[in-house]
Amino acid sequence: MATVDTTTTYSPDSKPVNYLTQSHGFLSWAMTLDHKRIGVMYLVATSVAFLLGGTFAILLRTELWAPGHTIVSHDTYNQLFTLHGAVMVFLFIIPGIPAALGNFMLPIMLGAKDVAFPRLNLASFYFWCVGALFFLSALLLTGLDTGWTFYTPYSTTEYNTSKDEAIIAATMGVFVLGFSSIFTGLNFLVTIHTMRPPGMGWFHMPLFLWATYSTALIQVLATPVLAITVLLIIVERLMGIGIFNPVYGGDPVLYQHFFWFYSHPAVYIMILPAFGVISELISVNCHRHIFGYRFIAYSSVAIALLGFLVWGHHMFTSGQSKIASVVFSAITFSIAIPSAVKIFNWLATMYKASISFNAPFLYALSFMFLFTIGGLTGLFLSTLNTDVHLHDTYFVVAHFHYVMVGGSLTAFFGGLFHWWPKISGKMYSEFPAKVSAFLVFIGFNLTFFPQFVMGTRGMPRRYYNYLPEFQSFHQWSTIGAYVLGLGAIVAFATLVHSMFRGKKAPTNPWGGASLEWQCPSPPPLENFHEAPTVGDCYDYDRLRYDEKTEGYVMTK
Amino acid sequence: MSDHAVAETTDAHASHGHGHHEHGPFQAHHFETPKQQFDAGKFGMWLFLVQEVLFFSGLFVFYAIYRINHPEIFEWGHQALDTTYGAINTIVLLFSSLTMAWAVRCAQLGKKNGLVFFLVVTLACAGIFLGVKYVEYSAKFEHGYLWARYFNPTSDNPHVAEPPSISKEVDKVVEKVESDLGDHSAAAHDAHSAEGHHHGPVGPPPPNAGVFFSIYFTMTGLHAIHVIAGIVAITWILVRSVKGHFGPMYFGPVDYVGLYWHLVDLVWIYLFPMLYLIE
Numbered sequence: 095m096a097t098v099d100t101t102t103t104y105s106p107d108s109k110p111v112n113y114l115t116q117s118h119g120f121l122s123w124a125m126t127l128d129h130k131r132i133g134v135m136y137l138v139a140t141s142v143a144f145l146l147g148g149t150f151a152i153l154l155r156t157e158l159w160a161p162g163h164t165i166v167s168h169d170t171y172n173q174l175f176t177l178h179g180a181v182m183v184f185l186f187i188i189p190g191i192p193a194a195l196g197n198f199m200l201p202i203m204l205g206a207k208d209v210a211f212p213r214l215n216l217a218s219f220y221f222w223c224v225g226a227l228f229f230l231s232a233l234l235l236t237g238l239d240t241g242w243t244f245y246t247p248y249s250t251t252e253y254n255t256s257k258d259e260a261i262i263a264a265t266m267g268v269f270v271l272g273f274s275s276i277f278t279g280l281n282f283l284v285t286i287h288t289m290r291p292p293g294m295g296w297f298h299m300p301l302f303l304w305a306t307y308s309t310a311l312i313q314v315l316a317t318p319v320l321a322i323t324v325l326l327i328i329v330e331r332l333m334g335i336g337i338f339n340p341v342y343g344g345d346p347v348l349y350q351h352f353f354w355f356y357s358h359p360a361v362y363i364m365i366l367p368a369f370g371v372i373s374e375l376i377s378v379n380c381h382r383h384i385f386g387y388r389f390i391a392y393s394s395v396a397i398a399l400l401g402f403l404v405w406g407h408h409m410f411t412s413g414q415s416k417i418a419s420v421v422f423s424a425i426t427f428s429i430a431i432p433s434a435v436k437i438f439n440w441l442a443t444m445y446k447a448s449i450s451f452n453a454p455f456l457y458a459l460s461f462m463f464l465f466t467i468g469g470l471t472g473l474f475l476s477t478l479n480t481d482v483h484l485h486d487t488y489f490v491v492a493h494f495h496y497v498m499v500g501g502s503l504t505a506f507f508g509g510l511f512h513w514w515p516k517i518s519g520k521m522y523s524e525f526p527a528k529v530s531a532f533l534v535f536i537g538f539n540l541t542f543f544p545q546f547v548m549g550t551r552g553m554p555r556r557y558y559n560y561l562p563e564f565q566s567f568h569q570w571s572t573i574g575a576y577v578l579g580l581g582a583i584v585a586f587a588t589l590v591h592s593m594f595r596g597k598k599a600p601t602n603p604w605g606g607a608s609l610e611w612q613c614p615s616p617p618p619l620e621n622f623h624e625a626p627t628v629g630d631c632y633d634y635d636r637l638r639y640d641e642k643t644e645g646y647v648m649t650k
Numbered sequence: 651m652s653d654h655a656v657a658e659t660t661d662a663h664a665s666h667g668h669g670h671h672e673h674g675p676f677q678a679h680h681f682e683t684p685k686q687q688f689d690a691g692k693f694g695m696w697l698f699l700v701q702e703v704l705f706f707s708g709l710f711v712f713y714a715i716y717r718i719n720h721p722e723i724f725e726w727g728h729q730a731l732d733t734t735y736g737a738i739n740t741i742v743l744l745f746s747s748l749t750m751a752w753a754v755r756c757a758q759l760g761k762k763n764g765l766v767f768f769l770v771v772t773l774a775c776a777g778i779f780l781g782v783k784y785v786e787y788s789a790k791f792e793h794g795y796l797w798a799r800y801f802n803p804t805s806d807n808p809h810v811a812e813p814p815s816i817s818k819e820v821d822k823v824v825e826k827v828e829s830d831l832g833d834h835s836a837a838a839h840d841a842h843s844a845e846g847h848h849h850g851p852v853g854p855p856p857p858n859a860g861v862f863f864s865i866y867f868t869m870t871g872l873h874a875i876h877v878i879a880g881i882v883a884i885t886w887i888l889v890r891s892v893k894g895h896f897g898p899m900y901f902g903p904v905d906y907v908g909l910y911w912h913l914v915d916l917v918w919i920y921l922f923p924m925l926y927l928i929e
Contacts, residue, residue: 208680210690280697288690289681318701322708326868334799335864337712342798343720343858352708 112519112616127212128619132219133198134517137510139222140194141586143185148579150178155541155575158568161560168558172239175556177229179242180264184271185226187502188360191367192313193218193278195509196306198517200282202610202617203300205291205626210284214277221274228267236260241556243357244268246338246349250330258331265324272321275363279313282306293628297388300608300631301377304391305370308398312359312366316402320356323349347412354405362401364498366394368461368505369436375458375508376440378606380447383632386439393432400429407476411485419478426476433469437462450604453527457508460535464500468493471546486556489549492542499578500538507534507585514589515603519616520596526588533581540574600645605637612648676900688902695906699913702876706917709869713924716861727862728928729851730795732786736926739782740918746775747915750884754908757901762894765904769888772911776881783874790863793850797867801860869921876914883907 113130116122123131154174157164166174197215201208209215232238238260240249249261286307290299327349329335336342338349369390377384384390406414406422414422440462449455471493475481484490507530515521544567549555553564560568602611608631613622627648629636637646681687717724749771756764789795794802851859887907890896896904 206680210680211694212678212680276701280694280701283697284690284694287693288686314697314701315704318705319708322705326708326712329868333797335868336798336858336861337864337868339798342861342864343716344798344861345715345719348712348715352711 110614111618112614113619114519114616116619125216127208127216129197129201129209129212129215130517130617130621132215133194133196135219136189136194136197136222137517139219139226140186140190143181143226144190144582145586147178147181147186148582150174150181152575152579154178155572157558158560159572161562161565169237169239171558172556173233173237176238176241177233180238180268181229182498183242183360183364184268185222185229187364187498188271188275189222189278190506191371191502191509192282192306192309192363193222193274195371195506195513196282196309196367197278199513199610200285200303200306201289202516202613202621203303203608203631204285204289204294205609205622205628206285206289207620209281210289211281215281218274218277218281221270221277225267225269225271225274228263228270232260232264232267236263238264240264243353244324244327245353246327246330246346247340249327250338250346261331262328265327268324269321269328272317272324275313276317276321279310279317282310283314286310291626291628297391298628298631299391301373301384301387301390301394302367302370302608304394305366305368305373308394309363309366311395311398312363312401316356316359316363319352320360323352323356326352347409347414350409350412351405354408355402358405358408359398359401361494361497362397364502365465366397368465368502369394371505371509371512372440372458372461373436374606374608375454375512376443377632378512378604378634379450379452379455379458380444381450381605381634381637382443382447383630383634384439385442385445386435387632389435390439393435396432397429400425400432404429407481410478410481423476423478427473430469430473433465437466437469452511452524452604453522453531454508454512454604456528456531457504457511457534460531460538461501461504461508464496464504464535464538468496468500471496484549486554487549488545488553488555491555492545492549495542495545500542504531504534504538507531507582510589511585512604513610514592515599516610516613516615516617518589518593518596519599520592521599521603522588522592522596526584526591530581530585530588533577533584535581537574537577537579537581541571541578542574544568544570544574600640600643602637602646603644605634605639605646607631607634607637611646676895684899691902691906692909695909699909702913706869706872709865709872710920713865713869716865720856720858720861722856723859723862724928726851726853726856726859727795727866728925730790730793730863731866731926732789733926735782735786736922739779740922742775742778742782743915743918746772746779747912749775750908750911754901754904757891757896757904758898760897762891762896765891765896766888769884769891773881773884773888776877776884779877780874783870790866795863796860797864798858798860801855801863803855866925869925873914873917873921876917880907880911880914883910 113128116128123135126132153166154171157166157171157174197209236257236259238257240257240261244261244265249257251257286299286303326335326337330338334342336344338344338346340346373384373390404422404426406418407426410419410423471489475484475490475493511522511527545553548564548567548571551564553560553567599615601613601615603615604611607629609626609628612626636648638649639645640647677684677687681690749768753765753768753772756762756768792804794800794804796802884907887904890903
């Protein structure tokens with residue numbers, strides 16, 4: 095690729111044109127095929143979903159301040175936790191990192207101009223929007239209270255026809271969102287397979303791409319099973335086919351198998367991209383070659399594959415056979431190995447490094463701390479006998495929030511701050527960003543650590559009412575949720591503020607060596623004015639700090 | 651990159667999405683070579699087919715679990731299906747796969763007339779398939795052989811009205827002898843059905859017999875939806891073929907739609923024995 099001609103790349107006053115200023119108007123965004131704009135639209139949309147789901151969480155926690163009625167009725171409470179879960183899982187965490195940050199970064203990290211199928215990419219985004227509309231209609235029109243898992247027989251009970259619209263709208267939403275996710279995954283797999291530049295072999299890719307690749311694999315292989323499952327729920331409700339209905343000899347537990355065959359791998363759809371982000375954050379901010387590159391890369395793929403074989407650990411108390419439970423328990427333990435491989439390699443990368451303690455790095459540190467707790471408490475739950483005690487208690491709630499929020503959300507924020515200069519072309523102010531990282535960390539632990547204690551003492555999840563002895567734990571948890579919410583607001587406010595007041599970002603503010611730090615901030619439509627040189631994406635010796643631009647430049 | 655290529659880029663980005671990624675200029679701006687574009691499209695289609703297989707897998711598990719837990723409803727229910735129609739549809743779909751493959755070959759060789767002809771034949775086969783399916787569905791509706799909640803075999807079917815009795819056992823023996831006399835191939839079933847007498851299930855339905863028809867309608871229904879999607883895709887290819895878009899340098903979309911059509915065919919190859927040819 096030669097230098098792009100000046101007449102198309104530069105406007106008359108010779109100010110560089112980037113993807114944000116390339117064209118204007120609503121349609122130039124709504125109909126764009128540019129992966130960067132689609133990524134930004136995803137970013138805005140998933141952030142709105144996050145704030146919506148977060149609002150539900152705040153209302154839930156406020157309700158639980160005291161036993162019995164506090165602010166909402168028990169029916170409203172059931173709807174709140176259902177929608178909190180469904181919105182957070184399907185609208186925010188699953189598309190959050192892959193579809194927003196991934197869409198923006200993946201082609202740039204490959205030195206490509208776009209993903210393999212730009213139109214499909216845009217279609218994925220609109221599928222997301224349609225799915226979100228279905229969810230919104232379930233929220234506004236009807237009372238959906240099945241929990242985000244839509245467990246049968248409750249979700250298929252025939253005589254309860256008043257719930258038809260709610261459940262059909264929500265499951266239809268899941269169906270459509272599923273295809274959004276499948277097409278994004280398909281697009282990424284094809285892009286990584288066919289569009290790597292000359293000189294970039296599989297083991298020269300940034301680890302974020304390995305993580306995205308593993309995620310995409312799960313998206314394509316697991317999501318269709320969810321799609322057919324929710325379709326069967328819809329058909330069951332509308333027509334009464336009896337698949338999950340004991341009245342016709344059907345099996346409600348079969349639904350759980352189907353559901354978790356997707357939804358357990360989906361947990362790795364949520365966390366694998368976060369691993370990828372953390373690998374980048376740690377290495378770049380330590381200015382040190384990532385330790386154990388191949389191990390981290392393989393561990394992502396191992397997690398993706400093992401993730402398909404553990405769904406039964408959600409069903410230890412669902413009447414599954416003992417043999418099946420033992421096997422699922424054993425395989426579940428084995429997932430701890432590739433996860434630990436990552437943690438130890440990150441620690442080894444940090445050892446004796448000269449670390450830049452900026453906001454993204456603080457988020458990465460907090461990720462390592464929280465994810466480790468989340469992962470280790472997972473071992474308690476994969477142990478059969480302790481799980482019987484802890485099943486469906488707040489211990490489980492705390493465990494998966496440590497992984498999903500402590501893991502994915504902090505990685506999302508960390509990655510967002512890390513790549514924000516590239517996305518927006520503006521530097522955010524470091525101080526409020528660090529404050530947000532601190533608030534999120536404190537607030538998060540305050541919210542969920544008491545829940546571990548409550549859970550071991552027998553507080554069941556999803557309960558509207560509770561015994562007075564749990565009140566102080568619930569109150570700590572509620573205060574924590576407010577602090578966490580404040581942290582998120584500070585983070586978003588910092589980013590929005592930077593768009594108007596931020597300093598112009600240099601090409602490479604942090605000293606990253608992967609390709610995205612070689613294109614201008616923000617990138618032009620074609621991403622690179624001239625073909626980037628593909629080198630070792632973790633070799634930081636090639637970089638030198640340049641006082642004038644306040645960024646790093648390549649020396650060789 | 652030349653001015654021309656940049657202009658094409660702008661065009662590619664300005665021309666708005668049609669909901670399908672292969673449409674548009676023959677080489678999309680972000681691919682370096684036509685081969686890269688073809689490989690990307692082909693790999694994408696294979697991944698889509700893998701996704702399709704997993705999408706159907708839920709229903710195959712549905713089938714397997716019921717078959718193991720309640721074999722009696724399969725023994726009873728499959729007799730309501732007309733093997734002749736099933737066999738005709740199998741042949742029609744297999745033939746359409748041949749014509750589709752032939753169409754792909756014509757596209758690769760740049761034979762526009764052949765391409766158009768074979769696509770039309772493929773479309774016609776798809777139409778015949780759906781027509782036969784319509785006749786079959788109508789018969790099921792007429793006799794009340796419906797899914798679980800609406801399963802209500804009509805009383806004008808003498809077999810169903812019968813209470814369990816010796817005569818039922820006799821019927822069963824007769825049936826067994828009949829089937830033992832013929833061999834078990836599809837052709838035998840054809841000949842058997844061709845005698846023209848009514849083929850209803852023998853004996854009263856076992857409990858939850860309707861679930862067999864739940865499985866029948868969900869599996870064949872989802873398959874029929876895929877046939878309809880195939881018709882839409884082939885029509886799109888046909889329109890582009892008439893416009894002369896395809897040739898030795900660019901035949902990707904024909905190839906991809908062909909792959910999809912073979913999968914639709916393949917699913918039916920499984921459905922036919924699983925639903926119609928069981929004993």
